[in-house]
């Protein structure tokens with residue numbers, strides 16, 4: 001059974017789909033020096049109909065990959081402008097790389113990408129001085145630079161900015177979700 005926060009999040013996504021930016025969320029990681037890093041990413045859907053993992057795609061050469069390897073805990077910040085709702089999801093992460101892990105997710109997500117989105121994984125090393133770095137050889141299949149990351153929430157803070165604000169905290173313990181209303 002889907003947790004209540006996921007039902008609400010799916011409704012928020014659907015009610016805000018007129019705004020292209022409603023598919024973007026902020027992803028915060030922790031760098032090796034213990035300081036935070038945050039960046040925008042595109043939500044690529046949930047891992048499956050039975051799963052609550054949120055999927056994104058990224059380049060394996062990007063900074064966030066090494067950050068996630070040393071600290072797999074992240075926070076996602078997501079604001080829906082039309083319905084004026086904020087979700088803050090604390091998650092564990094799982095990186096689906098080329099060489100290991102289930103290939104289904106990678107293949108499926110890759111097959112849904114536009115040509116332009118695929119092309120970026122054949123560019124030179126992201127984050128290096130312009131023009132330097134290596135570019136992987138062109139291929140039809142997902143290159144090793146292509147990673148899918150799944151974020152599995154364990155704590156969800158949902159704030160609705162209506163006349164009377166509503167704040168709901170959801171927590172999972174021993175596989176069971178519970179919810180509590182908080183003062184906003």
Ligand SMILES: Cc1cc2nc3c(=O)[nH]c(=O)nc-3n(C[C@H](O)[C@H](O)[C@H](O)COP(=O)(O)O)c2cc1C
Pocket residue numbers: 024037039040041042043056057058059062063064065127
């Ligand atoms: C609207 C928008 C959407 C983005 N979507 C993604 C994405 O889905 N995956 C990704 O890796 N980077 C995405 N980026 C780029 C990241 O914000 C970031 O610049 C890049 O991933 C490098 O981050 P890092 O060096 O911290 O790993 C997006 C940027 C913007 C502005």
